Amino acid sequence: MTHPAVRPALPAQRLAGVASSPVRDLLALIDRPSVISFAGGLPAPELFDLDGLRGAFDRVLSAPGGRRHLQYAPTEGNPDLRTRVAARITARGLPTEAGDLLVTTGSQQALTLIAAALLDPGDVVAVEEPTYLAAIQCFQLAGCRIVTVPADHHGVDPDALREVIAESRPKLLYLVPTFANPTGRTLPVERRAAVASLAAEHGMWVVEDDPYGELRYRGEPVAALAAQPGAEEHVLHLGSFSKIAAPGLRLGWVRTPAALRPALTVAKQAADLHTSTIDQAAAAEWLATTDLDAHLAGLRDAYRARRDAMMAAMPGTAPAGSTWSDPDGGMFTWLRLPGEVDTGTLLPAALARDVAFVPGAPFHAGRPDTATMRLSFTTHTPEEVGEGMRRLAGVLRTPAS
CATH class of the missing domain: 3.90.1150.10 (Aspartate Aminotransferase, domain 1)
Incomplete structure (x- = not known):
């Protein structure tokens, strides 16, 4: 039949x-x-x-221990790469140790891991209006309710954020505070301090997405939101090689408070075990041998x-x-x-x-x-x-x- x-x-x-x-x-x-x-x-x-990256890949594969760069690797990421990235972040005014970082397959994966580790369906996420559209996709996929925070030409308005917190009690706030995608706006240091203070006051996580911070053409750098007083246990800072090296490397990182690090590591293990071993090794070699400045x-x-x-x-x-x-x-x-x-x-x-x-x-x-x-x-x-x-x-x- x-x-x-x-x-x-x-x-x-x-x-x-x-x-x-x-x-x-x-x-x-x-x-x-x-x-x-x-x-x-x-x-x-x-x-x-191109020449620098080609040479970096060649050197890490040609070295006596080159085969290990084709092997499985720690979930947290290549230790040399994390050390070098941490030094770079520290030099920009945000003190960071290698152990503070989790290497991700692009900073977009960091968003996905954060959603997996922190957010349950129905949780409220606040975003600046307008905001990075792939972040909207990520939070929608996690089943979150997204609420918007009004902004002006200086970025998100802390007074409006306070009202949103009182009304909707978001579990997480997502921002691109430096040269924002899509607006190009930069959040002034006073507002960064106010956001960090609100996060500490209300126990709210803040994701500071910073792929463009080193591409400044005018004016003085603004200290990271994660460097503001009160931010230590509430702000996750995301970075990427996509804009300063090449997006095809698919290499990013998240600087995370210690309390969240184990959950993010487990989420990373469930997602892909670890980011490409050879790409991490080549990026570390490129940083070691390139005048990045x-x-x-x-x-x-x-x-x-x-x-x-x-x-x-x-x-x-x-x-x-x-x-x-x-x-x-x-x-x-x-x-x-x-x-x-x-x-x-x-x-x-x-x-x-x-x-x-x-x-x-x-x-x-x-x-x-x-x-x-x-x-x-x-x-x-x-x-x-x-x-x-x-x-x-x-x-x-x-x-x-």
Whole structure:
């Protein structure tokens, strides 16, 4: 007797409310040389230290003990890499030991591990509005309820955060306080201190995502939120090689309070046992043999010129009544058009002119502001940025817009 085929179950219910990333979707549409894309937050590939990284991989594999770099490794990460990263973080004003760090497969995995270790379905997570869209995806996948904290051109408003805490009692607050994705804003030190104080007062975890902090083009560095008084037992600090070395390495880290470290390690073991052994070894060798300060100075010089080109072109690109951020560093500016326009409806016309941007709506966890868009200035030369903005002006300044 034959039985009718039974279809397998559909994907898990927890995926039902998680939207696909528009940035990832756009990358599939704009993979042609004629497109000048301001969409992806992509480092400039011509600035990757290809020779330095090639040499680092060769040396760690050619050394007498090279085979061990192809073996299983400790979950916490390569000890040499953690030591070198810790020294770098300490030099930036946040005292850190190697044992404070857990190496992750990109800082995006750190978010996933934090969600697994700290958050149960139904827990409340607070985010700045707007915020990094992959963080929204992560917290949605964890089954959390996301509440938004109003922000201005200086970043999240501590008074508004206090109200959100009183009303919703979030278990965790997620911020990109330095050169935020998508807005480019930087949270001043006074507000960082206020956020740390609120976290300590209310027993709230804070995730400080800092992938762009060393890409400053103007002004003086601001001390990490994790370095503020009261932050020691409440703030997790995330970093990454993606913007300072190469995103293809998929190497990040989380600096975590001691009380949370065992839970994060178990979550990491369950996820992938450990991050790629060979990539960690090569990154440690690259840090040991590269003048990272000189490398970063080159990145800053190149990206500063690209940022300046976009800012110079913006008044002639955006229609009258528009507003935009003028970031001191990072990779992004945030543009808001006047009126009630939906920038998503303008994207096809932009792509037809061989220029791309990301509509702003997906960066909002609450009610979206559809008149916004994110523009990344790092991928193209100043001349290409100028040409891309000229093309974009043809879309934004037409009567239909």
